[in-house]
Amino acid sequence: MFLTRLLSAPINHHHRCVVSMSSLSNLNRVSSSSSSPSSPLSKFESNPSSIHNRVMMLIKLSNLDAAAEQARLAVLARSGEARVTAKTCVAIVDAMCSDRRYSDAYDLFHYFAANSDSDLVPNVCCDSIINALCDEGKLDEAIELYKRSVSSSAQSALAQGLVDAGRIDEAIDLFYCVSRSFLYDIFIRGFLDMGNVERANHLFDELKLNGDSDAVVKVIATFMEHWFKQGMDEKAMECYMSSKEEFSKMRVIAGNTLLKVLLRHGKKPEAWSLFKQMREQSKFPRLEEYRDARKFDSETCNIMVNECFKLGQISEATEIFHKVIGTISDPQLCYRNMITRFCKQGMLSEAERYFAEMCSKKYLVPDVPTYRTMRDAYVKEARVSDALKIMNGTLDACLTYIAKKTLVV
Known part of the structure; x- marks a missing residue:
């Protein structure tokens, strides 16, 4: 079984060479000198928060090997800060997976699980590992790890992997007892790709009873994409027009999904109209605590700015930027x-x-x-x-x- 194999595998030469002897000796010095105050260096080396900050800096510098060396020290450092250690471990595993260095990510996961004194550390790393296994097509291993963990955010990746492999019914069965509004889009897209519009419509009708406007809007975008690809633009726009009552209740991610579909298929007037509507309905600009209620964010701005650049409309792009830059919580991404x-x-x-x-x-x-x-x-x-x-x-x-x-x- 995947998890058993992962946790029981011996630490290989890579582990030994990545953790430097000087770093380990510093940690040993800290743990063995409890009777006297630690020196500033040893305290800095062994402090989980300091280790976390060093790891994050090295990730920002794209030096993942050095970040992994420091992250391994986190599970050997003094206990009592399990949450900080977990954040460190998941950060480096995420970074390795983002760089598609899956073998290194698996090694790190094994090392953290084998050496951590808290179950929190391997549990928070499970999502990235499940995502990696799905990306490599190792679905059975991903399912095994999912069933043995408390992972939740990896559900989308696992469901998508099963659907892509033609195992859609198995995916629906696996997540039957899960609150799965966000999974409907994956399943419906799967049935549409199979040409089974009847089952897609059945699931859509079921979703609409849940009252989740965001999930409904995302599925509308999926149906639109399907009909556009079939050359049935009128039917796609019928989907769009018939569901406009949902737009006032949707949040920013769903709105951005619609914008992308409209622009991708040349429906520019509708896209600009929706963009203006999203701006007008943005109720809580720059307030992080109201993130879920926002109708407009940096991605919304960037979608339309990129469209202007694509059309050579540079002045229009800069105009949009200056109109919205003071009303969003993450202007750095727009800059x-x-x-x-x-x-x-x-x-x-x-x-x-x-x-x-x-x-x-x-x-x-x-x-x-x-x-x-x-x-x-x-x-x-x-x-x-x-x-x-x-x-x-x-x-x-x-x-x-x-x-x-x-x-x-």
């Missing part, structure tokens, strides 16, 4: 997108202006992808000194991040 678009268009001076504006905001800090975008643009233009300056800025940003976090410890 990054604008800078990226300008760089791709060869408009480096405009990208520089937006980058400088972003740096001038007290509440905004350019992230590593933004720095990389500017660096690559400078390299393309053979502006080596500017590229080096940006690379130094990347490191400074990460060191500032870790310094601020460390002061809190």
